[in-house]
Amino acid sequence: MAIRPYRKNCSDPTFKASGRIAMRLYIIIFLPKLQKIFPNLVNFFHFMRCIYKSSINKIYNIWRNSMARKLRVQLPELTYHITSRCIEWRGMLQEDYVKAVFVEILRKAKEKYHFKLIGYCIMDNHIHLVIHTVEDGAPISRIVQYIKARFAEMYNKITGRTGPFWNERYKDSIVQFARNGFHYLLWLLWYLAYNPVRKRMCGSPLQHRYSSIVAYLEEDADVGVPIDHHEYFIKLGKTFAERAKKFMQYEEAYRKRYSLVVEWV
Known part of the structure; x- marks a missing residue:
């Protein structure tokens, strides 16, 4: 031009x-x-x-x-909602064993860079991560770069393909920069949980195996990678049962807002 x-x-x-x-x-x-x-x-x-x-x-x-390219805000003690799509929106994450590989990479990244994983959801053609950076940990760009690069390398090695796996740079939003970060984070966790329901992958958030929502409803739940409850969730009550009960109120508000009919199994 x-x-x-x-x-x-x-x-x-x-x-x-x-x-x-x-x-x-x-x-x-x-x-x-x-x-x-x-x-x-x-x-x-x-x-x-x-x-x-x-x-x-x-x-x-x-x-x-x-x-x-917008500038990244990379500061410790911030909570990021990360989204990234597969190349050309292909369903390259559709198979369960591929999702399991991503969960394993996520667990290794958590051990390597010492961040807090607040939540995650793996869809067929994109991912959602909620990551909280810490004072002595790595910046968010390095964390996401490791996760995406390592997983793309493993996927190409397993499937025998070549070429890029991810479609673009990851997109991020910062919880603390929202108008009301407290309510936004709790709403965000339900947004991730209902993503598979909206895409008709399952009838209930609890039916999707590769999501972290169960860790907020069951105290000893195993979701493949350790989940760190955010301080906003902890403020909901003194005990886990009290927090989970109040957290369910956000689920009810979310369903009413989007008129979702689900089956709890």
């Missing part, structure tokens, strides 16, 4: 037409006369004009590439 800064209103059709006419008059009438009188000057003018346009285009491309 070429930038022409000498055009002040490029969207005006009249201005575009007058610009074309002026350029044609310049090429047909004035350029031959200038070449006869000042041949070297005209050649120098065209040379400088080409350099100018090329430099403007390069500067614009650098600016566009830098502005296309």
Whole structure:
């Protein structure tokens, strides 16, 4: 895309037409006369004009590439909701053994980088992670980079394929930056839990094996990787039973909001 800064209103059709006419008059009438009188000057003018346009285009491309990616906020003691999709939205995570490999990578990443895993949900074509970074731990970008790169390497090795696995950079939102982070986090956990229900993968959040919602309803639940209860969940009550009971109220509000009918099994 070429930038022409000498055009002040490029969207005006009249201005575009007058610009074309002026350029044609310049090429047909004035350029031959200038070449006869000042041949070297005209050649120098065209040379400088080409350099100018090329430099403007390069500067614009650098600016566009830098502005296309938003800056990451990477600070300790923040809770991130991470989402990342498979290449071309393919269902490359559909098989159970593939989801199990991802859970294992997630467990190894937790041991390696010492972050708090608040929740997760593995879908057929994308993933959801809720990660809380700690003071002496790694930044969120390094954590997610390790998880995605390691899993893509393992998946290609198991399936014998080549090429990228993930579609794009991961997307993130920070719980503490929400209008009401306390309610947003508890709502977010139910959003992850109901994702398979909305996609008709199961009839109930508890039926989806590769989700962490059970860890918030059963105290000794095993969801494949240790789950760290967020401080907002802990504030719901003094005992786990009291917290789980109040946490279920957010599930009821979530179902009413989205008019979901589910079967609890």
